[in-house]
Amino acid sequence: MREVAAGLPGDPGPDPAAIARVVAAALDEDLGPEPGRDVTSQSTIPADEQGSADLVARADGVVAGLVVVPVVLDAVADRLGLGRASVEVVVPDGTRVARGDVLARLVGPVQVLLVAERTLLNLASRASGVATHTRRWADALAGTGALVLDTRKTTPGLRALEKYAVRCGGGTNKRMGLYDVAMVKDNHVAAAGSVTAAVEAVRARFPDVAIQVEADTADQALEAIAAGATFLLLDNMPTPLLAEVVAAVRAGEATGGRIELEATGNLTLDRAREVATTGVDYLSVGGLTHSSPILDLALDLTA
Known part of the structure; x- marks a missing residue:
């Protein structure tokens, strides 16, 4: 599988500083005061356990916000003092996708993947919803x-x-x-x-x-x-x-x-x-x- 950039081709993407602030605020909500904790994942999964996960579309639409995925993963890894996860993007932002399509593959510490899960899904799902709605108007x-x-x-x-x-x-x-x-x-x-x-x-x-x-x-x-x-x-x-x-x-x-x-x-x-x-x-x-x-x-x- 070829590796592709996450962002919309030819677009500078959202302001990185703004995204970093959003991610930090979202993790504060989820994990509590820094460095924070996930009492479930940290209890059930060894810190050194490695794994992989697929980011998948559960409905037809237009994907957006994949650019935030590595930002969230890195922020979680840094907060918890764990190794960083890697992201292989399958389709770039702006792509029409169908239910069941794999959008990206993530590999790294399982704790990082699961702690980051809700934040990265909240942001990417929100962005993809906006992109999907906008595409209807553009069409x-x-x-x-x-x-x-x-x-x-x-x-x-x-x-x-x-x-x-x-x-x-x-x-x-x-x-x-x-x-x-x-x-x-x-x-x-x-x-x-x-x-x-x-x-x-x-x-x-x-x-x-x-x-x-x-x-x-x-x-x-x-x-x-x-x-x-x-x-x-x-x-x-x-x-x-x-x-x-x-x-x-x-x-x-x-x-x-x-x-x-x-x-x-x-x-x-x-x-x-x-x-x-x-x-x-x-x-x-x-x-x-x-x-x-x-x-x-x-x-x-x-x-």
Whole structure:
């Protein structure tokens, strides 16, 4: 069997520091204060016993999060003062898998494998669930020219992993946080007094960041463009109104330049292509990260 890299090909992967923090917190929960203990495994399995295990898909889906497996294994080994386990990845993140497929093979101290089991399964199952859900949206939009975006509606502490999982499923990341892109929404407009005032305030304070503006009406969209916005979130618009606003914005691009348009709010898979045909560039779907069920994975000892 050929050995392959765990990560999504061509992707830098999730931030290693963020993954290390998540793994440390998860092990603290499971093992108690450092170095921690597994009272069952440490009682029944000799510390020097070696073995192997397969990471297996228990359902069809898209795999993601295999990049965390060696991180978890190494962290457990270091905490317990045991030898490190090795990981042979069978399929990389982003691969469609079927029930029964072996995703990776693990070899090393059996205590390490079993202590790490739940943490690595929790993280990889969560990531794979996000990737599987995202793939449904990406497939629904195939050929339309529109892309599915994620949002900041992520599980606290898991943003780097969940946004990576979105990429594994064929989706696109929007902003990573409040720091990298300004997003002017209705509450900001209310506080500033108008769309124009809000855009100008952001530009004055943080001239280096891109500005996106949420618009509920055609008038708001056109005001945002006049203020200099080049990315609009068209929020909760029925398809006919969305089409009208897109047409109005596109009509002005010949003189004003390209505007990126995102449909957001109340989007469902069954109307994804309908929304895409209005000419938007993106559909943002908070449910990719806040409502994806896990993909069932298991770790089975083989020797």
